[in-house]
Amino acid sequence: MHKRLRTIVGAAVTTIAVTAALTGCSNSGGGSSNDGGNAGQVDAALKAGGTLTYWSWTPSAAAQVKAFEKAYPKVTVKLVNAGTGTDEYTKLQNSVKAGSGAPDVAQVEYFALPQFALADSLTDLTQYGFNDLKSKYTSGTWGSVSLDGKLYGLPQDSGPMAMFYNKTLFEKYSIQVPKTWDEYIAAAKKLHKADPKAYINSDTGDAGFTTSMIWQAGGRPFEVDGSKVSINLQDAGTKKWADTWNELVENKLLAQTPGFTDDWYKQLAGGEIATQITGAWFPGVIESGAKAGSGDWAVAPIPTYDGKTAVTAENGGGAQVVMKQSKNQALAAGFVKWLNSSDDSVNTFLASGGFPSTTATLDSSEFLATKPDYFGGQAINEVLKSSSDSVASGWKYLPFQVYANSIYADTVGQSYADFSDINTGLKAWQTALVKYGNEQGFTVTAK
Amino acid sequence: MSSGTLTGAKAARLEPTPRKRRRTGRGKQTGWMFVAPFMVVLILMLIVPIGYAIYLSLFRDQLIGGNHFVGLANYIQLLQDSKFWSSFGRVLIFLVIQVPVMLVLALVAALALDSARLHAASFFRIAIFLPYAVPGVVAALIWGFIYGPQFGLTGSFNDLLGSDLLKPFTSTWILTSIGNIVTWEFLGYNMIIFFAALRVVPAELYEAASLDGAGSLRTIISIKLPALRGAIVIASIFSIIGSFQLFNEPNLLKTLAPNVIGTFFTPNMYAYNLSFAGQQFNYSATVAIVMGVITAVIAYIVQVRGTRQENR
Numbered sequence: 001m002h003k004r005l006r007t008i009v010g011a012a013v014t015t016i017a018v019t020a021a022l023t024g025c026s027n028s029g030g031g032s033s034n035d036g037g038n039a040g041q042v043d044a045a046l047k048a049g050g051t052l053t054y055w056s057w058t059p060s061a062a063a064q065v066k067a068f069e070k071a072y073p074k075v076t077v078k079l080v081n082a083g084t085g086t087d088e089y090t091k092l093q094n095s096v097k098a099g100s101g102a103p104d105v106a107q108v109e110y111f112a113l114p115q116f117a118l119a120d121s122l123t124d125l126t127q128y129g130f131n132d133l134k135s136k137y138t139s140g141t142w143g144s145v146s147l148d149g150k151l152y153g154l155p156q157d158s159g160p161m162a163m164f165y166n167k168t169l170f171e172k173y174s175i176q177v178p179k180t181w182d183e184y185i186a187a188a189k190k191l192h193k194a195d196p197k198a199y200i201n202s203d204t205g206d207a208g209f210t211t212s213m214i215w216q217a218g219g220r221p222f223e224v225d226g227s228k229v230s231i232n233l234q235d236a237g238t239k240k241w242a243d244t245w246n247e248l249v250e251n252k253l254l255a256q257t258p259g260f261t262d263d264w265y266k267q268l269a270g271g272e273i274a275t276q277i278t279g280a281w282f283p284g285v286i287e288s289g290a291k292a293g294s295g296d297w298a299v300a301p302i303p304t305y306d307g308k309t310a311v312t313a314e315n316g317g318g319a320q321v322v323m324k325q326s327k328n329q330a331l332a333a334g335f336v337k338w339l340n341s342s343d344d345s346v347n348t349f350l351a352s353g354g355f356p357s358t359t360a361t362l363d364s365s366e367f368l369a370t371k372p373d374y375f376g377g378q379a380i381n382e383v384l385k386s387s388s389d390s391v392a393s394g395w396k397y398l399p400f401q402v403y404a405n406s407i408y409a410d411t412v413g414q415s416y417a418d419f420s421d422i423n424t425g426l427k428a429w430q431t432a433l434v435k436y437g438n439e440q441g442f443t444v445t446a447k
Numbered sequence: 448m449s450s451g452t453l454t455g456a457k458a459a460r461l462e463p464t465p466r467k468r469r470r471t472g473r474g475k476q477t478g479w480m481f482v483a484p485f486m487v488v489l490i491l492m493l494i495v496p497i498g499y500a501i502y503l504s505l506f507r508d509q510l511i512g513g514n515h516f517v518g519l520a521n522y523i524q525l526l527q528d529s530k531f532w533s534s535f536g537r538v539l540i541f542l543v544i545q546v547p548v549m550l551v552l553a554l555v556a557a558l559a560l561d562s563a564r565l566h567a568a569s570f571f572r573i574a575i576f577l578p579y580a581v582p583g584v585v586a587a588l589i590w591g592f593i594y595g596p597q598f599g600l601t602g603s604f605n606d607l608l609g610s611d612l613l614k615p616f617t618s619t620w621i622l623t624s625i626g627n628i629v630t631w632e633f634l635g636y637n638m639i640i641f642f643a644a645l646r647v648v649p650a651e652l653y654e655a656a657s658l659d660g661a662g663s664l665r666t667i668i669s670i671k672l673p674a675l676r677g678a679i680v681i682a683s684i685f686s687i688i689g690s691f692q693l694f695n696e697p698n699l700l701k702t703l704a705p706n707v708i709g710t711f712f713t714p715n716m717y718a719y720n721l722s723f724a725g726q727q728f729n730y731s732a733t734v735a736i737v738m739g740v741i742t743a744v745i746a747y748i749v750q751v752r753g754t755r756q757e758n759r
Contacts, residue, residue, distance in 0.1 A: 090723045097726075119510065204705055227511050258705055263597035272597075400510065406710060406724035413706035417618065436725065441511030 039129035042337065045330035049074025052328065052335055053103040055082040055092070056320075058156070060352035061107075064345050068338055077335065085109065089116075089402050095325070096121040104326035105335055108153065109318035110144035111208065111401045114224065116321065117152045118399040123322040125151040128333045136341055140391035141357040145319045148226075153319035154340040155357035156349065159279020160388035161212060161302045161312045164286065167376065168296040169198065169271045177300055180307040181244045184275075188253040191274055199255035200248065202264060202273045205416040205425075207408035208315060209278070210241075215313035215395045217241035217305065221430075222398045229398065229437055232447035233426040240305065242422045252419055260289075269293040277302055279315035280384040284353030287374045294373060299380045301387060310390040317357065355384065362388060400440065404433055497739075503732035510726065521733040530711040531734060535741075537622070538713050542690035545626040550682055553634050554675070557641035558667060572642070576635035583632065587699035590628045595703070616704035625696050633689070637682045644678035645671060680753030684746045691742045694719070714738045 054065065054077050065077045080103065082088045089112050095101035096119055108116060116122050125131075130151055134142055141155035163178075170177055170187075173194040178184040188200035203209065214221060219237025223230045232238070248254050255273055257264045267273045269290035276282060286297065302312045320339055322332040339345050346361050361367055362385045371377045398404050411432055415425030430446055437444035479486075504521050508514040525531055556575055565571055578586065593600045594615040601613045615624040648670060656666050694715040701708040710724065711717040714734060722731035 086724070093726060256706075257597065258703060261595075261598075261703055262592070263595050263599075263602075263703075266598050403725045406720060409705040410709040410711070413709075417706040439507075439509070440726075441509035 038127065041330045042128050042334040045328060046072050046075065046334040048331075049076075050328050050331050051076045051078065052105060052326075052332055053078045053080060054105045054320075054335070055080050055088060055103040056107040057081050057084045057088065058107060058349075058352070058354070060349045060354060063348045063352070064339060067344050067348060068335060071338070071342075071344065072334075075331065075335070082106075086402060086406070092116065092121075092323075093119075096323075100325065102323040102325040104328065104332040105320055105322055105339075107156070107318055108321050109316065110141070110155075110314065111211070111397045111405070113145065113152055113319060113321070114147060114397050114399045115402055117147055117150070118227075121324050122152045123324055123326070123329050123333065125153070125322065125333055125336070128330065128337075130154065130333070130337065133337070133341060136359060137357050138359055138362065138388050138391070139393065140314050140388065141317065141319075143393060143395075144314065144317075153321035154336050155317070155319045156340050157281065157317045157354045158357040158388060159281050159314050159316035159355065160384060160391055161216065161277060161279055161315045162282075162384055162387045163275055163277055163300045163302050164282055165275040165298055165300060166271055166273070166293070166296050167298040169274050172271075178303050179301075181303050181305055183307075184303045185244070185247045185253075187274075188248055189251070192253055198272050198274060199267075200253060200274050201276065202255040202257045202259065202267065203248075203416070204256045204258050205409060205413040206259060207405035207412075210408070210412065211397070212279075212313045212315040213241045213245070213277070214238045215392060216302065216311060217244075218311075218392065220394060220396070222396050224396050224399055227399075227442050229442050229444045230447055231398075231430050231433055231437075231444060233430040234423065235447075238426065239423065242426060244305075246422055249416060249422055250419055254416075256416065260285075265289040271296065279317065280355040280387065281316055281353075283372065283374065283380060287353075287372070295376050297375050298378050299375060299383045301383060310386070311392050312387050312390050313395065314391055317355075398433065398437075399442070400433075400437060403436060404429075407432055407436075497736075500732040500736055503729050504736055506729050508726075508729055517729075521730050522737070524730070525733050525737055531714065531717060531737075534711045534714045534717050535738075538690055538693055541622055541626060541693065542687060545629060546683065546686040546690060548626070549630045549634055550637060550679065550686065552630065553637035553682070554641055554679075556634065556638040557645060558671065560638070560642050561645040561671070562663065572638075575638055578632050578634070579636040581632070583695040584699060586628060586632050587696045590624075590631075590696075591700055591703050594624060594700075616700075616707055618707050621700075621704060621707045625693070625700065628696050629689075629693075633686070637686070640678050640682050641675055644675050648674045676753065680750060683749055683753070687746055687749060688742055691715075691738060691745075 049072070052075065054061070056079065061079055061081075065079045069075060069077060082091045082103075088107070092102060092106055092108075093116075096116070102121070113122075126149075133154065134146075137155050138158060138160075140160065141158045145151060145153045145155055165177060167177075169191070173191060175187050175190050176183065178187045184200065191198050191200055214237060217237040217240045219235050219239075219241060221231060221233045221235055221238050223232075255267060257267055257273070264273075268276075268286060269292035271293075276286075283299075286293065301310055304311055320336045322329055322336055326332045341358065346356055346358055350356060350361065350367070356362060356367075362381075368381050368385060369379060370381050371379050408429065411429040412422060412425035414428070415422045434444045434446045505516060505518060506514055507517045507521065556571075559565055560568055560572055581589070592598070596602050596605070596611075596614070596616065601615055605611055605613055614620055652670050653666065656670060661669065692715055693713045697708050697712045698716055698719070701712075708716075710720040715738070718731045718734040718738070721727040721734065
């Protein structure tokens, strides 16, 4: 029933329906959760002060913490870099399992959030009235932290996808900047023919990229209803993406250089990789990693399947969450609120090259008018901002996405390695995920 | 000295029984006190962790549903786990090829050093030994740069030839690439073991051999190699254990070749990823126990066979 609903009705409506079905009315009052907290409690806690531990690997964290301590002198925040991404999640997961040792506040990427939410290790922030902050954030990021009627964190950054491309290279071989995926494939062929060392994109198979591309194509392979999970990595949208991308994989039109390696930066700078379809956080990465490419690059909206309606997905980005283990959840919530909604903090974040999740910043003329030299003076934030407005809704990650991503190379990666049909790899991924999920006590069905 | 006032006979007559009893009692204690530091470390660092791992391997802790006793189910699952056996097969191939190559090279280097015909022998010795002083993680990073098909030495070499001759990160070559790193790292270490064993061969044996008219080849075969047997057995056992525990090198190269080096490339990587990516601590403990047993058995067989040869 729900399944059919979801495909027919718009996803926003569905979310409300599912929310209502799952939570009933018990949560709508806000204050009915276990702690009985409320908005006033947060302010009181901030006034009273205390000590918090905050795990984060963002470059802006230290400056933000400093500014926060200045604004709230009675609060001390201990900043710990517990590793990047999966390294941090491992430690976080271990402390959740051990029942102690978790920080008060942690940075968690959107794809990993459901895993911690499911383990009941995160504080529901609706009890502090944080649902009122909804209008401050883009709908894509809000959807990533608001699961089944509960609010598990506040969004910090976002990664609406766009196409970053080497304009000089496109001009050199007089290739049109593609607007559809068909044009993109044609451009890939033309480019590689003109220069055998040049590829349209680099992709060795990356779980985060794949899920975002499926998201854009309209696939919704993961459906989660509490501990009931269904996986269909052959639904219409997923197949649509896989069949398109197969054209590039099977014809060896992708540089199989893993991201964030020296080889990758060299190829980006040297005109051997023509485009990157990725999140809006990418400018910071390429500007610092591939300096020699300065002036060559530009940004365009992500190609679409029909060439008409702009539709994109989120790639990367994360939120700050309050751990249930925290002894002072109200104070932790206060810190998170300041961190991800105060001008002071968001500006610090922007200065470090982050791409924000708050609409006020995204809409500000100052932000939109930024014209980095690396991108030849293009007002790239205008493109990226409009991308954040067209993120497709209704996407869900698995409640064990961290593990899922870790075995991606074992399954789908093999299709890349063999230059063969990605669908085969996706099916293998699905089989492995169904097996793992059931072993872990979920009820996982393959469709 | 304190019993100087007593005569020897008197002392012997008066004290034998109590002294004897006391001595045995104290002796027992003293013995335990001497081994206590070792026993404490042994129990804390070896027995307790192994016991805990065995305990863990009998349970299954799920993300949903919690922890429950499953008996030997993890072991039964492991025996049928194709991922585990493929990782085991991979390190076995690695062992069968890389270990002999490395040991032969180390042997040649040690014999060359011992021959006293090398110029700058001490430089040669330190140069070969030096990679061992480089931490394994750093070594893997260095070689990762060298192997880089775009950025690294490999890329430059291929550019020079105008072909893709070297492909260190393809599934065909990856084991060789890793074997090359491991050989580079541990060649010097094994050479030192062999060289030390050669230094203790009595000079008279060489003298006698040369009087009998033996050439250098004959000396190597009849004196040096037999003298090295014990050292070769030891080096083999170390290398076998090292091969089964292969982890650092493939785990670091994984970022450069994610599709070639999977999560179950070696048994240790499999155990690592099971526990740290999948929270399957119990199954991971099972992998560790089974690999430990297999390694111990193989190392024991090598030792028994090696010593038997030595006694012949």
